Amino acid sequence: DAGVTQSPTHLIKTRGQQVTLRCSPKSGHDTVSWYQQALGQGPQFIFQYYEEEERQRGNFPDRFSGHQFPNYSSELNVNALLLGDSALYLCASSFIGTGGRRSPLHFGNGTRLTVT
Amino acid sequence: AQSVAQPEDQVNVAEGNPLTVKCTYSVSGNPYLFWYVQYPNRGLQFLLKYITGDNLVKGSYGFEAEFNKSQTSFHLKKPSALVSDSALYFCAVRDEGYNFNKFYFGSGTKLNVKP
Secondary structure (H helix, E strand, O other): OOOOEEEOOEEEEOOOOOEEEEEEOOOOOOEEEEEEEOOOOOOEEEEEEEOOEEEEEOOOOOOEEEEEOOOOOEEEEEOOOOHHHOEEEEEEEEOEOHHHOEOOOEEOOOEEEEEO | OOEEEOOOOEEEEEOOOOEEEOOEEEOOOOOOEEEEEEOOOOOEEEEEEEOOOOOEEEOHHHOEEEEEOOOOEEEEEEOOOOHHHOEEEEEEEEOOOOOOOOEEEOOOEEEEEEO
């Protein structure tokens, strides 16, 4: 059973460019969240997608956008890249179990984005 | 607002000795607390969670955590450390209601287990 898969694993971009990161959730999971982990820090919540809609959003500018597809996979798009966007971007998935209880987040290995 | 704090950037322990990684929390409602571990160049792996019930929660790889409401703490523990436990550990609190996938993570504690 494949876990959460993310692509690419590494990416180097130049300031001002745009980037798209991809995520396939763990089998059976319906919700995808994206987190940004800067070097030496804990992950910070960017947004969450459920039923192909953005449900919650963290304190990130509109340059950060996303999408969820009918097969539950997701993309994270970042426009007008800044040096400060350099980070590990983590995708996490989860599902609703019996009684409406949410599973813990299952994380992918992340995409390391370097902006030069 | 929800938050967690990990007061130690690094914890050093000898193999075979007990280990504790500290976490304190601040929540506006019920605390939903988690511990995750991160190995180099990898994502976070779930260790254990506290939602309700017993204050001592058992998790993966022999880890356990003690929930203390009066001290607002959720310390991670293991009776006998292994070199392979060396990694970065994150405490997290989950937001309430519909924000169920919005987790607030601490800054992390690097655990070094020496042979």
